[in-house]
Amino acid sequence: MPEMRFIIAWPDGRKETCYSPSLVIRDFLSEGQTYGLTDFLDRSRKALTIASDRVEAKYGYPCSRALGQLARIEQAAFPFVSDADATVRCEIFIL
Template structure:
């Protein structure tokens, strides 16, 4: 199963390298685009849940790294939830 990493930039300018056990992230994000915080988190939930489900279908257990990445994104995103114009940029994909 091909895994990938993708780099995002939070509204405060901090960048973060993220993990997915599947290339499905490419179906939800485009490098160079920015997304409203709520949209970014919703897309992340969908993509990383699908990725984890694919691992579970193949290996019999969900992907703890994908679910951990999602928890990290949701926790970090929560710190920007009071900013109605907060956007998260997807900078690159690294396969």
């Protein structure tokens, strides 16, 4: 199963490299695209859950790295949730 990384920029400008065990992330995020924080969180939840489910279908157990990445994204987003104008930019995919 091809894994990939993607770099995002948080509302404060800080960049973070994220992990996905599947290329499915490209179905939910696009390089160079900026998303409202809530939209970004929804897309990340869907993509990383599907990615984990694919690992489970193939190997018999969910992907703890994908679920951990989702938890990390949700934790990092928390300080920005009260800002209705907060956005996250998907910078680049790394295969």
